[in-house]
Amino acid sequence: MDRVVKNSQAARLKGKKPREPGYARLAHLLREEIFGGHVAAGARLKVSDIARRYGTSTNPAREALQVLEGEGLVTITPNRGASVREINEDMLQNVFELRTLLWIYIIKTFVEFATADEIAELRRHQLACEAAAQNGDYPAYHHANILFHDLIVDHHFNSEAVAIIRKHNGWMKAFAKSEPLSLAQMRRSVAEHWRIVEAVEAGETQKAADAIEEHLTNAQASFLERLRRRRLNAAN
Numbered sequence: 001m002d003r004v005v006k007n008s009q010a011a012r013l014k015g016k017k018p019r020e021p022g023y024a025r026l027a028h029l030l031r032e033e034i035f036g037g038h039v040a041a042g043a044r045l046k047v048s049d050i051a052r053r054y055g056t057s058t059n060p061a062r063e064a065l066q067v068l069e070g071e072g073l074v075t076i077t078p079n080r081g082a083s084v085r086e087i088n089e090d091m092l093q094n095v096f097e098l099r100t101l102l103w104i105y106i107i108k109t110f111v112e113f114a115t116a117d118e119i120a121e122l123r124r125h126q127l128a129c130e131a132a133a134q135n136g137d138y139p140a141y142h143h144a145n146i147l148f149h150d151l152i153v154d155h156h157f158n159s160e161a162v163a164i165i166r167k168h169n170g171w172m173k174a175f176a177k178s179e180p181l182s183l184a185q186m187r188r189s190v191a192e193h194w195r196i197v198e199a200v201e202a203g204e205t206q207k208a209a210d211a212i213e214e215h216l217t218n219a220q221a222s223f224l225e226r227l228r229r230r231r232l233n234a235a236n
Contacts, residue, residue, distance in 0.1 A: 022056060022060040023059075023060040023061075023063035023064045023067065024064075024067070026050065026054060026056065026060055026061060026063075026064035027064040027067040027068055027170070028170070028174075029054065030045070030050070030064060030065075030068060031068065031071075031073065031170055031171055031174040032174050032177070032178070034073060034084055034171075034174070035171065035174040035175045035177070035178040035179075036178050037178075037230070039084055040084065041084050041085065041086035041087070042083055042084060042086065043083060043084045044081060044082070044083050045065060045074060045081070045082040045083065045084065046081060046082075047061045047062050047065065047081070047082075048061075050064070050065075065082045067170075068082075068171075069082070070167060071167055071168055071170055071171050072085060072091070072095075072167070072168065072171075073085055073087070073171050087171075087175075087227070088227070089224055089227060089228070092220070092223055092224060092227060093220070093224070095168050095172075096216060096219070096220040096223070098164065099165060099168070099216060100212075100213055100216045100217070100220075102161050102164060102165055103153075103165070103212050103213075103216055104209045104212060104213055105158075105161065106152060106153055106156050106158075106161060106162075106165070107152060107196070107200075107208045107209055107211075107212045108205050108208065108209055109156060109157075109158075110152050110156070110200065110208075111199070111200050111203060111204070111205045111208045112205065114200065118151065118155075119200055119201055121151055122148065122151055122152070122197055122200060123197055123201075125144055125147045125148040125151060126144075126148060126190075126193050126194065126197050128140070128143075128144035128147070129141055129144040129145055129148060129189070129190050129193055130190050130193075130194075132144055132186070133183070133186040133187050133189075133190045136183050136186075138180040138181060138186065141181070141186050142173075142176060142177060142180075145189070146173060148193060153165055153166075172223075175223070175226075176223075179226040179227075179229075179230065181222065185222055188218065189215070189218070189219075192211065192214060192215040192218065193215070195207075195211035195214070195215075196208055196211040196212055196215065199211050
């Protein structure tokens with residue numbers, strides 16, 4: 001039995017998720033390169049270069065670029081190939097305005113239909129966020145924060161709304177990872193999470209909507225601040 005099959009079986013036996021498809025992994029790596037400042041806005045992304053750099057065939061590289069195009073990170077032009085799109089304040093504001101509208105809709109539905117187990121799980125993720133913030137552990141906070149938000153959106157019945165939210169999730173997560181929150185920002189986010197949790201537990205639909213709107217408004221301000229700081233640092 002070859003090594004790949006053995007590793008796959010071992011992962012399943014340990015209860016781990018199967019390894020994601022090759023193109024998804026490539027999209028993740030390219031996303032992190034873009035937000036890590038290693039690939040500048042306007043830079044060309046050639047399928048052959050990506051395949052050679054990551055030791056893969058051209059098909060996964062091409063599919064990865066298509067994923068990033070769907071997220072709005074890359075522009076693919078016929079006969080010219082792919083190039084990195086500039087992520088600026090206007091784009092970010094447009095994305096957050098749309099996400100806020102959808103999140104208000106989704107959290108209201110979550111309040112109405114979440115099971116007791118789902119609500120308890122939401123609290124567990126929030127406790128993990130709080131513990132990470134208290135320890136100043138941003139990677140742990142980042143992980144728990146993703147689980148917190150994903151739980152609310154993952155099982156929503158409106159697949160179109162979920163697809164729009166997920167469209168930008170990858171690059172927003174990559175940006176958040178490359179530009180960590182300060183301790184004060186983590187603590188503020190935790191306080192906002194608690195307002196969401198408490199409203200969900202009380203079955204208060206409008207309070208949950210108000211809490212998620214406040215949370216996203218502050219998240220937008222934080223993203224814009226970090227984006228401006230990155231632009232100024234790049235100019236110096």
